[in-house]
Amino acid sequence: EAGVAQSPRYKIIEKRQSVAFWCNPISGHATLYWYQQILGQGPKLLIQFQNNGVVDDSQLPKDRFSAERLKGVDSTLKIQPAKLEDSAVYLCASSSLEGGSETQYFGPGTRLLVL
Amino acid sequence: GDSVTQMEGPVTLSEEAFLTINCTYTATGYPSLFWYVQYPGEGLQLLLKATKADDKGSNKGFEATYRKETTSFHLEKGSVQVSDSAVYFCALVGGTSYGKLTFGQGTILTVHP
Numbered sequence: 001e002a003g004v005a006q007s008p009r010y011k012i013i014e015k016r017q018s019v020a021f022w023c024n025p026i027s028g029h030a031t032l033y034w035y036q037q038i039l040g041q042g043p044k045l046l047i048q049f050q051n052n053g054v055v056d057d058s059q060l061p062k063d064r065f066s067a068e069r070l071k072g073v074d075s076t077l078k079i080q081p082a083k084l085e086d087s088a089v090y091l092c093a094s095s096s097l098e099g100g101s102e103t104q105y106f107g108p109g110t111r112l113l114v115l
Numbered sequence: 116g117d118s119v120t121q122m123e124g125p126v127t128l129s130e131e132a133f134l135t136i137n138c139t140y141t142a143t144g145y146p147s148l149f150w151y152v153q154y155p156g157e158g159l160q161l162l163l164k165a166t167k168a169d170d171k172g173s174n175k176g177f178e179a180t181y182r183k184e185t186t187s188f189h190l191e192k193g194s195v196q197v198s199d200s201a202v203y204f205c206a207l208v209g210g211t212s213y214g215k216l217t218f219g220q221g222t223i224l225t226v227h228p
Contacts, residue, residue, distance in 0.1 A: 033215070033216075040220070041220055042204050042206070042220050043159070048214065055213050055214075093216075095214060101147050101164070101166040102147075106158040108157060109158050
């Protein structure tokens with residue numbers, strides 16, 4: 001079974017530029033998550049989708065971040081304009097119900113550096 | 116809100132030493148508890164999980180027991196290997212969080228031959 005795919009793996013941009021990340025979840029997984037992992041910290045949820053609907057986006061900085069999952073499969077996360085503090089690894093995860101509880105599977109992440 | 120606290124790191128051990136990484140949590144309802152591992156340059160991988168009190172999760176020689184009375188989920192391994200060097204994250208899904216994982220800050224483990 002293929003895992004969660006993300007691209008690009010690395011991105012370097014200058015502040016005030018825009019950037020987009022792509023995620024393809026594991027086939028059949030209805031729930032998709034985007035997390036931000038700043039160096040030295042644990043990941044923090046940005047947004048959660050159930051199929052193509054948003055379940056939780058309370059931690060998403062909506063003035064600059066946006067995300068969509070139009071057909072309930074792939075998802076894109078965009079930052080416009082980027083700030084220095086957006087430098088982080090952006091992780092995508094999808095989940096399935098296993099043994100009565102939900103298990104999240106993570107992609108390799110996109111490492112973003114904002115200069 | 117939900118929170119997870121891990122022991123301060125980094126942890127440095129010799130091969131075949133005993134490993135404990137402490138994890139305590141605060142959550143509403145009845146959370147599920149997880150340990151994830153992140154090897155250098157890779158994404159997070161689920162190591163083990165426990166979904167109710169007194170459950171023991173285990174995988175690859177690692178174990179952790181869900182202790183509701185002490186709100187803890189400490190990770191242990193009897194004999195570590197160099198290949199276990201990684202960052203370990205304790206995490207929970209709270210009873211009211213719709214599946215969102217709340218992570219601790221991570222513990223860097225380095226194992227020397």
